Amino acid sequence: MSKFWSERVWNLEPYVPGEQPKDKKYIKLNTNENPYPPSPRVLKAIKETCNSDLRLYPDPECESLRETIADYYGLKKEQIFIGNGSDELLAFSFMAFFNPGESAGKPVLFPDITYSFYPVYASLFNVDYETVALDEDFSVPVEKFYRENGGIILPNPNAPTGKYLPVESILSIVEKNPDSVVIIDEAYIDFGGRSVIPFIKQYPNLLVIHTLSKSRSLAGLRLGYALGSEELIQGLDRVKNSFNSYTVDRLAVAGAIEAFKDEEYFQETRKRIMETRDRVTKSLKSMGFEVTDSKANFIFIKSPLVDALTLFQKLKEEGILARHFNKPRISNYLRVSIGSEEEMDFFVNVMSRILEEFNNQM
């Protein structure tokens, strides 16, 4: 603590991202990165951009990339906003759409088990919130979002459970809250879910947030985008232009454009990840693990035999990093990202060995 910090900083409990260890080479199944490299076309475009004009500021409007994304989804570029990763978009959204201070019975709503950055934003921007308790099986109780609120934010699929809500359920939340902005964080939607993007034309209060970090293998490049009605996008624009005119660099813009153009690569890699996920799920279930039904590039698992922290440690000793959350209701689960086929074979083997060891001890 320091006397130089603002009151805002004293009260913060910052978000803790997954480890990025430097001590040795792990199989990293802890931050939901993609096991496959970005499309070769992305890398080629970045190298070419290197040869021109890095001395000049980027286009603050990211117009070329917005046009590419608009074309991809059949929208107008005025319905697209580009940011430095989806976290920046979430931060801007909290500023743009959720009122600070006392909310007089209108808190922002999000699930009790969800992306753990949401309460951090709420604290940073002094936004009043209430959490909605997920059902016992981690399903989202849709009707609990039919109440007065100052905004709603919901990942679909949810993190860290991987559970997916069908489009109809999302739209019912959007429809029942015509005066609130409903933000659907679709970071993991490309791994088997159906996006609500086609409905942003119909609902001016619906904002959808995507990232290139997961399904497009570009976590190292920092790029996210938001899609919504023109008035919502203008709100984000006003915040960005009051915060940092140029948040996305020239190389990221060039790379991202090609990521959308190489559709074949995108389809192939996401298909491989979904197949691996379904295969690993089956294996773990046959070994007695509880595995939530995931439509993301990770699984959320629990052993009836070994507690999660022990499992986490054992995996780490074997060179595998998973993610453990020391939080109510989920402290006995591990989130495991879907790596390559080979990595996941190794993971399943290690898990089987750990279980055997415990069975022998009993």
Next chain:
Amino acid sequence: MSKFWSERVWNLEPYVPGEQPKDKKYIKLNTNENPYPPSPRVLKAIKETCNSDLRLYPDPECESLRETIADYYGLKKEQIFIGNGSDELLAFSFMAFFNPGESAGKPVLFPDITYSFYPVYASLFNVDYETVALDEDFSVPVEKFYRENGGIILPNPNAPTGKYLPVESILSIVEKNPDSVVIIDEAYIDFGGRSVIPFIKQYPNLLVIHTLSKSRSLAGLRLGYALGSEELIQGLDRVKNSFNSYTVDRLAVAGAIEAFKDEEYFQETRKRIMETRDRVTKSLKSMGFEVTDSKANFIFIKSPLVDALTLFQKLKEEGILARHFNKPRISNYLRVSIGSEEEMDFFVNVMSRILEEFNNQM
């Protein structure tokens, strides 16, 4: 305006960056970019990084770059903070060090003529401020900062005037305000000023902000850094980790490291820009222009004959973009970035022609 915007957004007047025109090729003297490309070593490092691991998140701590910068200035890496351009650092600093809400006689202080983003941050983060009027000749009246305040922010050299305050004056402001954070925005310091970086060890309330966009030719890459006592850097860290864990991408980190390693290239290009600036200043003065004494990579000029807006338009017709600020006290000035020798020869010729035209009309 939209009913979905937060109160915060309704009241914003976003910053307006200089034009980035797409209609035709201009000589861009409007956003203080460097006329010379980045060091070839920077480009090589970026291309090499392209071939590895863009699918993985960057190091959220930017440790390798912080070590490089710490070595460069003889500091510890705990005294360095990395951001997505210096604008992001300024935004984080407003959050970290300036209290929101009513300030009870303790407003944040900055000059009336200065970087026009400061009042925008104040508005976005609800920070109370007062401006300190510069002297008639745009000098900073140092003793006006010897008063109760909630923080001080000051560019040195100042923008858009280019005027420089000697180290002793800056330090006297820092010393007279031991309970306030004093932020010195040294975006332009490498063009002839002396930095106060060596004094951060001595003053825990001094934060210095630098950018790679100007003297290191990397505006297109988005990288800035802050230097200060460990407690100030920890304050920034807490804000960043509550906002966006990874604001700087892998390519920017790799490129920035090489920018600091190629000292020869840095020294050579900044020297060339200073020489060009001094030569252009002389020419314009001999033509009757008023030119403030600049230690930046731009000059601030006024014609006794032609008003600034007319001059701006005439230059634009000739394919040259300058920057005009429609603001009290400076609306009859133009800010002109220092381009390459050839560009500035052309600029001086055009200016001379415009003046002649006006002389003939009189």
